[in-house]
Amino acid sequence: MASSENLDSVGYIKHHLQNLQVCKTDQGWVWNQCQDAGFWAINVDSLLFAFLLGALFCFSFWRVAKNAKIENPGKWQSIVEMIVEFVDKSVKDTFHGKNPLIAPLALTIFMWVILMNMMDWIPVDLLPWVAEQTNVHVLGNEPHTSYLKFLPTADVNITFSLSIGVFLLILFYSVKVKGIGGFVGELTLHPFSSKNKFVQVLLIPVNLLMETIGLIAKPISLGLRLFGNLYAAELLFILIAILMSTGIGGFVGGFISYMGWAIFHILVIPLQAFIFMMLTIVYLSQAHEDH
Amino acid sequence: MNVNLTLIINMIFFAVFVWFCMKFVWPYIMGAIEERQNKIAEGLAASERSQKDLELAQEKAAEILREAKSQSAELVDSAKKRHTEIVDSAKDDARAEADKIKSGAQAEIEQEVNRAREQLRSKVATLAVAGAEKVIERNIDEAANNDMFDKLVEDL
Numbered sequence: 001m002a003s004s005e006n007l008d009s010v011g012y013i014k015h016h017l018q019n020l021q022v023c024k025t026d027q028g029w030v031w032n033q034c035q036d037a038g039f040w041a042i043n044v045d046s047l048l049f050a051f052l053l054g055a056l057f058c059f060s061f062w063r064v065a066k067n068a069k070i071e072n073p074g075k076w077q078s079i080v081e082m083i084v085e086f087v088d089k090s091v092k093d094t095f096h097g098k099n100p101l102i103a104p105l106a107l108t109i110f111m112w113v114i115l116m117n118m119m120d121w122i123p124v125d126l127l128p129w130v131a132e133q134t135n136v137h138v139l140g141n142e143p144h145t146s147y148l149k150f151l152p153t154a155d156v157n158i159t160f161s162l163s164i165g166v167f168l169l170i171l172f173y174s175v176k177v178k179g180i181g182g183f184v185g186e187l188t189l190h191p192f193s194s195k196n197k198f199v200q201v202l203l204i205p206v207n208l209l210m211e212t213i214g215l216i217a218k219p220i221s222l223g224l225r226l227f228g229n230l231y232a233a234e235l236l237f238i239l240i241a242i243l244m245s246t247g248i249g250g251f252v253g254g255f256i257s258y259m260g261w262a263i264f265h266i267l268v269i270p271l272q273a274f275i276f277m278m279l280t281i282v283y284l285s286q287a288h289e290d291h
Numbered sequence: 292m293n294v295n296l297t298l299i300i301n302m303i304f305f306a307v308f309v310w311f312c313m314k315f316v317w318p319y320i321m322g323a324i325e326e327r328q329n330k331i332a333e334g335l336a337a338s339e340r341s342q343k344d345l346e347l348a349q350e351k352a353a354e355i356l357r358e359a360k361s362q363s364a365e366l367v368d369s370a371k372k373r374h375t376e377i378v379d380s381a382k383d384d385a386r387a388e389a390d391k392i393k394s395g396a397q398a399e400i401e402q403e404v405n406r407a408r409e410q411l412r413s414k415v416a417t418l419a420v421a422g423a424e425k426v427i428e429r430n431i432d433e434a435a436n437n438d439m440f441d442k443l444v445e446d447l
Binding site: 037038039040041042043046047050051054055057058061062064065066068069070071073077080081084085088100101103104105107108112155156157158160161162164165 | 293294295296297298299300301302304305306308309311312313315316317318319320321322323324326327330
């Protein structure tokens with residue numbers, strides 16, 4: 001725990017959950033002084049790891065796709081094909097329309113989220129320590145200015161960028177398949193409808209309120225579920241790391257709980273990725289259904 | 292947890308990755324999988340076809356075998372029939388031949404008997420004449436005697 005010696009526990013946690021940020025202020029682009037920057041700050045660490053992992057997914061799958069053998073697939077190709085077939089089956093079971101975007105979208109979400117979640121398994125202090133050494137010895141900055149939050153899915157921006165992307169696709173396909181009239185009708189004429197014109201007009205605001213809440217809830221629940229799970233996971237890892245710094249008993253107990261929590265995440269990590277993918281498919285298939 | 296510009300930038304990343312996956316990854320992997328599935332299906336169909344062909348050929352072979360068996364049985368039957376026929380006719384021939392030989396032999400015997408009788412008859416005549424000549428020393432009329440002896444001989 002390189003930086004925890006001069007920090008108390010709360011400080012240690014706060015430090016670990018602080019993104020490496022850059023933002024534009026009156027003095028130009030600055031690092032780590034973005035408390036007042038509001039929207040115009042960039043979480044460099046989240047973006048860096050998200051991009052690297054997404055690129056890793058694209059590159060490794062692209063290499064398999066380029067060299068795909070029909071007769072005698074290699075081990076790596078077999079694994080990739082297994083994942084692709086699993087995603088394809090999930091899509092075909094749920095989505096019955098014909099849309100060439102859905103399956104690659106589901107695959108990208110699944111693999112990207114699973115890779116980002118897997119950052120959870122890296123010891124909480126390893127990458128921040130590397131970052132601090134780099135910051136202090138290479139860049140010559142003060143130790144307390146080195147921040148690194150390397151788990152992208154514990155950053156609400158990353159999870160919401162995915163869920164809002166999905167939300168935009170939901171809106172796009174709803175309008176494309178049902179037309180603007182159909183989409184508006186779906187928002188205003190369900191679930192309550194009446195043959196009486198006057199009653200129907202009275203029911204429209206009620207329907208609109210309910211359906212809009214339902215619609216907005218989709219991206220929010222999607223993004224918050226992933227964020228909440230991974231944020232909690234990361235927080236617990238940090239807490240266990242603090243426990244490990246409290247003497248020999250704490251170290252042994254912490255070591256066992258750290259291992260237990262990590263093993264538990266063999267389940268959580270792919271499950272969260274799968275849920276995100278599955279809900280994306282379900283939402284998009286709902287968007288394609290014409291009532 | 293502040294929402295900031297990161298969200299927009301990562302959405303762009305997201306779009307790029309999905310586009311990349313849709314253009315360069317998914318179709319090729321899916322294509323390879325589907326092509327392999329087709330190949331396997333074709334192979335299975337071919338093996339099924341050849342299995343059927345084999346069954347057909349086996350049936351045909353069995354039928355040919357059956358036919359050959361019945362033909363050979365027929366052949367054996369006719370051969371047996373022919374055999375008895377030949378034996379019967381040979382028997383008949385032999386019997387006829389034997390009859391012929393027997394009747395020839397009988398005729399010959401009869402002939403021999405007749406000839407012997409003739410010879411005997413002529414011998415008896417001369418013997419009688421010689422006897423009579425000795426008995427009757429004086430032979431006056433040879434011709435009259437001869438007539439008398441001829442009559443005697445005829446009565447024999």
